[in-house]
Amino acid sequence: MAWLDVFRTVAHLGSFTAAGERLGFTQSAISRQIATLEGELGVPLFDRLARGVRLTDHGRALLPHAEALLERLDTTRRDLVALTELDAGRLRVGAFDSANAELVPSALAAFRAAHPQVEITLTEGLTAHLLDRLAEGAIDLAVVASYAENPQDAYDTDQFDLHPLLDDPVLVALPRGHRLAGRRRLRLAELADESWIAARRHPESTLLAACLRSGFQPRIEYAVGAWTAKLGLVAAGLGPTLIPSLAARAVRPDIALIPLHPQDTPVRHVCTATRRGQRTPPAAEGFTAFLRAGANRVSGAER
Structure with missing residues (x-):
């Protein structure tokens, strides 16, 4: 393409x-580049005159093609810069349901205000489903959670x-x-006689699972x-x-949220997940900064 730019300028x-x-080369360097292009194409492009040069018929035929190719290259470069600077592109995020209550929506709103040209899609699901979607390449970044002390192990x-x-932390x-609704903190033992509400009847597959380690057996x-x-x-x-x-x-x-005693409190570790060994798209990388800012606000409010 550099040869074509030299050819067009000449x-x-x-x-x-x-x-x-114009281009910052010596006259001899320009002459060599034109000669190389002529050798590559196998035709003369300029008649060398006593004063200057003039396009041959082959040169006149090449010129509109050269200009079209160079314009296409300029457009491509602008598109690539737009992706890098988040003036275009797409953001494909996945998150679990409670992350979509506040954390992810506020980050998405801030990201969209900063980068309105980026197309945004949001997928909701359980962590296992989101990781499957991430592995398939259907999303670029997932917000996931685990009760494991080290989420990498999960x-x-x-x-x-x-x-x-x-x-x-879970509340x-x-x-x-309720008789305990005014308390500042609760022990699970104080709720041992309650009839619990959960996603399933087996606590091992619900938010109550992390409470079982303390010996608490909810009904x-x-x-x-x-x-x-x-x-x-x-x-x-x-x-x-x-x-x-x-x-x-x-x-x-009409509902009160009460913290549990630290010894009884299940804590989810919330993380961002990306595909290992693959470059994170610019939009997903940029969105992560908004997620972290939101996470810092949420953590500060909890304290």
Whole structure:
């Protein structure tokens, strides 16, 4: 392409010397590059005159093609710069449901305000599903969570790079009229006689799983999956449920959220996940900074 740029400049200026001055080359360097291009194409492009040069028929035929190719290259370069500077492109994010209560939406809103030309898509699902989507290349970045002390141990570290965002302690949701709703902190033992609300009847596959290590054995009476259903049952006085701190802003006003004693508190470790060994797209890399800012705000509010 550099040869074509030299050729175009010489064609417009009619002089090797003038083209060299325009492009920052010596007259002899311009002459060599034109000779190389002529050798590559196998045709003469200029008649060398006593004063300057003139396009041959082959040169006149080449000129519009050269200009079109150079314009296409300029457009390509502009498109690449736009992707790098986030003036174009796409952002494909996946996140679990309670991260979508506040953390991810606020980060997406800030990112969109800063980079309105980037196309955004959001996929919601459980961590295992999000990692499958990430491995398939259907999303570029996932916000995932694990109760494991080291989240890297919970996932396939050969496929993913995990970077911590925040720790998300679990709270107890009680109806405002509950006898313990005014407490500043609770022990699980104080709720041993309650009928619990959880996603499933087996606590090992719910938020209550992390409580089992302390010997707490909840009696799950209502098994519902959606947060709106869980909180509706809590508000009706049918039992407590656990809710992540990330979802606290979405809780209805007739429900009280009470922290657990540190010895009883399950803590989720929230991370970003990207595909290992593959370059993270510029938009996903840029979005991570907004996620971290949001995570810092959430962590500060919890303290």
